[in-house]
Amino acid sequence: MSDHGDDDRDLVARFLEGRDEVAFRALYRRHAAFLYRFLLRLSGGDASAADEGVQETWVRAARGLSSFEWRSSLKTWLAGIAIRWWREFERTAGREAELPEESELPPAPPIRREIERLDLERALASLAPGYRRAILLHDVEGYTHEEVAELTGVDVGTSKSQLSRARSALRARLSGRKS
Amino acid sequence: MSGHDDRTPEETRMLNALTAGPEPPPGLEDAVVARLAAGGLLARGQRTARLRALAAAAGLALFALGIAVGARRAPAPGPPAVAGMPRYVLLLYDAPDERELTAPEMAVRVAEYRDWAIGLRRAGSDISGEKLAPQPLDLGAANAPAGPLPLGGYFVFSAKDPAAAAEVARSCPHLRHGGRAALRPIEET
Numbered sequence: 001m002s003d004h005g006d007d008d009r010d011l012v013a014r015f016l017e018g019r020d021e022v023a024f025r026a027l028y029r030r031h032a033a034f035l036y037r038f039l040l041r042l043s044g045g046d047a048s049a050a051d052e053g054v055q056e057t058w059v060r061a062a063r064g065l066s067s068f069e070w071r072s073s074l075k076t077w078l079a080g081i082a083i084r085w086w087r088e089f090e091r092t093a094g095r096e097a098e099l100p101e102e103s104e105l106p107p108a109p110p111i112r113r114e115i116e117r118l119d120l121e122r123a124l125a126s127l128a129p130g131y132r133r134a135i136l137l138h139d140v141e142g143y144t145h146e147e148v149a150e151l152t153g154v155d156v157g158t159s160k161s162q163l164s165r166a167r168s169a170l171r172a173r174l175s176g177r178k179s
Numbered sequence: 180m181s182g183h184d185d186r187t188p189e190e191t192r193m194l195n196a197l198t199a200g201p202e203p204p205p206g207l208e209d210a211v212v213a214r215l216a217a218g219g220l221l222a223r224g225q226r227t228a229r230l231r232a233l234a235a236a237a238g239l240a241l242f243a244l245g246i247a248v249g250a251r252r253a254p255a256p257g258p259p260a261v262a263g264m265p266r267y268v269l270l271l272y273d274a275p276d277e278r279e280l281t282a283p284e285m286a287v288r289v290a291e292y293r294d295w296a297i298g299l300r301r302a303g304s305d306i307s308g309e310k311l312a313p314q315p316l317d318l319g320a321a322n323a324p325a326g327p328l329p330l331g332g333y334f335v336f337s338a339k340d341p342a343a344a345a346e347v348a349r350s351c352p353h354l355r356h357g358g359r360a361a362l363r364p365i366e367e368t
Binding site: 018019020021024025028029032033035036037040041047048051052054055058059062063092093110111114115117120121135139140141142164167 | 185186187189190191193194195196197198200201202203204207208210211212214215216218220221222223290293296297300301307
């Protein structure tokens with residue numbers, strides 16, 4: 001993932017120097033669009049949850065930035081905070097954020113026709129939350145399996161397996177099949 | 180599962196296209212900044228005067244910070260707990276000092292309303308709402324006469340009965356700030 005890390009480093013340094021508002025707003029504008037669309041889709045289209053998630057992510061980031069060691073990009077670090085918040089949110093709401101058992105999923109053929117964006121959004125929103133997360137991180141946002149594994153606390157092989165199941169579930173939805 | 184990329188070109192194209200939008204709602208940035216400032220995580224800079232002018236000129240639609248749920252961006256069924264319950268609309272009329280608020284003050288106020296609505300949603304409510312722009316559009320002869328208090332926003336929510344709806348309405352932070360409200364049952368047609 002490339003996200004112009006030098007600019008982020010400069011802005012973070014300026015922000016930490018005096019908790020500078022202008023520097024923070026610049027950081028916000030660089031990453032808020034990603035965080036919002038990611039959380040909106042992760043929550044199945046719940047705009048209220050996405051708003052809350054964006055706010056909480058930035059609050060936690062502002063608290064933790066001074067100890068951020070730049071072992072990942074800032075964007076990846078923020079994504080990790082957002083995912084942890086989302087898990088807490090799902091738990092509070094009494095929902096299970098993980099994936100269904102593999103045996104529940106029949107294989108589905110790849111899609112070879114044009115799909116309307118709205119149909120895709122709906123199909124994504126209807127997936128189990130863990131499947132949405134796998135597709136959003138890898139196929140939409142472009143994280144590698146290594147990064148997904150780091151972000152979600154699984155090993156690389158599990159990340160690949162989860163993505164395969166998630167794609168199958170998405171294809172089934174787009175084909176009008178239940179999964 | 181081998182983990183290889185088995186996406187078809189069509190699938191790759193349509194998934195990549197999702198990196199464009201939806202954009203964060205206007206006002207979210209100010210709400211985040213207000214929360215950080217309130218928590219001592221950010222020092223307010225020199226933007227206040229400019230924001231105040233912007234707010235006065237354009238009436239920032241800050242209320243939509245996540246209180247406006249679902250309807251426009253992603254329709255979703257309400258929580259099971261409220262299915263079949265009567266719905267109510269809570270109309271919020273501005274407090275006398277409402278229009279005097281600076282943009283940062285308004286952002287804090289909005290965050291308070293938003294947190295109230297989110298708390299209700301976490302408890303199972305389907306509440307949603309919007310802030311209304313200060314100036315209505317001109318409908319000519321069809322304009323309704325202006326009331327003594329400007330209508331500033333609304334919430335819509337389900338409740339099991341009028342007493343429960345009134346309880347929700349009375350807990351709205353708008354009333355603590357001197358605003359007035361009207362609670363009306365929605366006639367389902």
